[in-house]
Amino acid sequence: MHGFIAVYLRELLILKYRLKRQLAGMAVSPLLYLVTFGYAMGDVIQIGEQSYLHFLIPGLVAMSSMTQAFSIATDINVARFYWNIFEEFQAAPITNLSYVAGEVLAGMTRALMAIVVILLLSLPFGVVLHYGPWFWLGIVCNSFVFSSLAVALAMLVKSHADQSLLTNFIITPMAFLGGTFFPVEKLPVWAQMLLSLLPLTHASRAIRASALGESVLWWDYVLLLSIGALCFWFALSSVNKARD
Amino acid sequence: MREYTITQIQTIMISIEDLHKSYGKTQALNGIHLQVEPGELFAFLGPNGAGKTTTIRILTGLTRLTGGKVNIGGSDITTDPIAVKRLCGIVPQHINLDSELSVYENLDIHGRLFALSSDVRKQKIRELLEYIELADREKDLVKKLSGGLKRRVMIARALLHEPKVLFLDEPTVGLDAAIRRRIWALIKRVQRDGTTVFLTTHYIEEAEFLADRVAFIDLGAIKAIDTPGKLMEQLGVWALDQINGDDMETRYFTTRKEAAAYSASKDTGFTLRRVNLEDVFLSITGKKVL
Ligand SMILES: Nc1ncnc2c1ncn2[C@@H]1O[C@H](COP(=O)(O)OP(=O)(O)O)[C@@H](O)[C@H]1O
Numbered sequence: 001m002h003g004f005i006a007v008y009l010r011e012l013l014i015l016k017y018r019l020k021r022q023l024a025g026m027a028v029s030p031l032l033y034l035v036t037f038g039y040a041m042g043d044v045i046q047i048g049e050q051s052y053l054h055f056l057i058p059g060l061v062a063m064s065s066m067t068q069a070f071s072i073a074t075d076i077n078v079a080r081f082y083w084n085i086f087e088e089f090q091a092a093p094i095t096n097l098s099y100v101a102g103e104v105l106a107g108m109t110r111a112l113m114a115i116v117v118i119l120l121l122s123l124p125f126g127v128v129l130h131y132g133p134w135f136w137l138g139i140v141c142n143s144f145v146f147s148s149l150a151v152a153l154a155m156l157v158k159s160h161a162d163q164s165l166l167t168n169f170i171i172t173p174m175a176f177l178g179g180t181f182f183p184v185e186k187l188p189v190w191a192q193m194l195l196s197l198l199p200l201t202h203a204s205r206a207i208r209a210s211a212l213g214e215s216v217l218w219w220d221y222v223l224l225l226s227i228g229a230l231c232f233w234f235a236l237s238s239v240n241k242a243r244d
Numbered sequence: 245m246r247e248y249t250i251t252q253i254q255t256i257m258i259s260i261e262d263l264h265k266s267y268g269k270t271q272a273l274n275g276i277h278l279q280v281e282p283g284e285l286f287a288f289l290g291p292n293g294a295g296k297t298t299t300i301r302i303l304t305g306l307t308r309l310t311g312g313k314v315n316i317g318g319s320d321i322t323t324d325p326i327a328v329k330r331l332c333g334i335v336p337q338h339i340n341l342d343s344e345l346s347v348y349e350n351l352d353i354h355g356r357l358f359a360l361s362s363d364v365r366k367q368k369i370r371e372l373l374e375y376i377e378l379a380d381r382e383k384d385l386v387k388k389l390s391g392g393l394k395r396r397v398m399i400a401r402a403l404l405h406e407p408k409v410l411f412l413d414e415p416t417v418g419l420d421a422a423i424r425r426r427i428w429a430l431i432k433r434v435q436r437d438g439t440t441v442f443l444t445t446h447y448i449e450e451a452e453f454l455a456d457r458v459a460f461i462d463l464g465a466i467k468a469i470d471t472p473g474k475l476m477e478q479l480g481v482w483a484l485d486q487i488n489g490d491d492m493e494t495r496y497f498t499t500r501k502e503a504a505a506y507s508a509s510k511d512t513g514f515t516l517r518r519v520n521l522e523d524v525f526l527s528i529t530g531k532k533v534l
């Protein structure tokens with residue numbers, strides 16, 4: 001337990017020192033999307049009864065909770081390859097579970113902060129959605145999946161360049177395809193089936209349904225939690241591989 | 245019935261038996277045997293690539309061994325790594341502080357990792373910052389400190405949880421002479437206060453000045469092991485360097501008189517000096533440490 005707190009607290013301290021930069025980073029891309037797609041093209045695109053902004057904001061929330069949770073991998077890599085801080089954790093009498101849990105929670109914390117930033121940014125656009133328990137639970141599940149995946153991959157890569165490659169090939173495509181910017185239901189059935197393999201598709205659906213006040217599908221949550229548990233276990237079993 | 249307290253007197257702090265380590269085809273360690281007693285200041289002296297860092301990393305649980313046995317303070321590194329880690333403090337070769345955090349925060353996180361309570365952490369951090377003469381810099385961010393100060397913070401951090409053994413990997417590499425001497429004084433003080441010290445170095449003077457016992461390591465094996473005095477005695481006390489064109493030849497003598505007599509019998513230039521560990525290293529391994 002003490003190890004978990006130490007690992008988590010260290011990430012929070014680093015976050016605190018970089019707070020301004022971090023918040024700016026969390027704000028930039030959602031703001032660009034809101035302005036270009038929501039504001040400038042809002043009248044052109046209409047999805048169902050609602051304006052595109054109503055569709056877009058939950059999508060941005062799903063996307064950011066993924067990218068921000070996943071970005072904990074970058075911090076772990078910097079600590080591991082440039083600052084050698086990872087040795088401090090390896091040399092401490094703490095369990096692998098403490099380490100993984102501390103880092104995963106740090107990634108999730110970051111994701112939650114990013115969501116608060118997005119919701120604040122969306123206020124001036126005059127869109128207020130339903131931000132109830134299912135909405136937040138969706139974010140928690142989604143960030144749990146990607147934070148755990150990030151920790152697992154950060155343990156396995158051999159350099160920071162490898163990590164960027166993974167981000168480019170896994171996270172960026174998923175950000176666009178996972179039901180964030182367009183309704184998956186409009187695609188042909190084969191494409192829908194393909195995209196339903198992506199965890200983000202389920203997260204977008206759950207987060208959007210709850211934000212628009214529609215009924216959510218419970219299996220989206222169960223599925224995300226199961227994938228998250230799998231990734232967490234994967235992270236746990238990868239820690240020793242980072243020891244040469 | 246009377247109760248007896250059995251006090252087990254520990255006579256071995258570090259025990260290494262037939263230690264092997266390979267990285268793929270590279271054989272980094274080729275069967276190291278070694279024992280270090282409690283309170284001893286032990287030095288590993290060897291050139292770059294000899295296997296010094298690999299040994300320290302294995303002893304402290306950072307790297308996994310591929311053969312042999314390591315026991316520290318009665319616990320086996322393979323079967324009970326967490327117990328071993330509690331006993332060890334490490335100052336690695338490269339700076340590994342969180343440079344964006346303050347000195348105090350770096351130490352505080354370390355204390356938490358070793359499960360020190362909040363009161364103990366506060367008190368020990370204060371004490372150690374005094375000890376390394378950095379009490380006025382606790383709020384400074386680590387990135388603002390010089391290299392020598394960073395080393396001192398790393399030593400304080402390694403001592404925070406009161407380890408039984410302090411490992412230092414090339415503790416003064418890249419530091420200038422005056423700062424090096426301060427670090428040496430600090431290391432001596434740590435030993436005097438009861439901690440076993442295991443350090444690696446490729447500086448002759450460092451091993452000579454600090455160590456109770458020195459092991460020469462080359463190509464992943466120990467070539468000689470003894471006190472600096474006994475190691476040097478094997479060669480003699482005085483060394484006479486004679487320059488022959490591009491080559492330098494060194495002869496060793498037990499007394500100054502013999503050396504003087506020899507030099508008088510030749511008519512080339514000589515330099516007379518005391519034998520040092522470099523001479524011993526060279527005579528055993530056929531190469532220089534640096
Ligand atoms: N992570 C690693 N992967 C592959 N080879 C390594 C690794 N670390 C060390 N080595 C090799 O092991 C040998 C011993 O290295 P090291 O213990 O760092 O020596 P020293 O600290 O005495 O300079 C060297 O040949 C080095 O190249």
Ligand SMILES: [Mg+2]
Pocket residue numbers: 296297298337413414
């Ligand atoms: Mg080394």
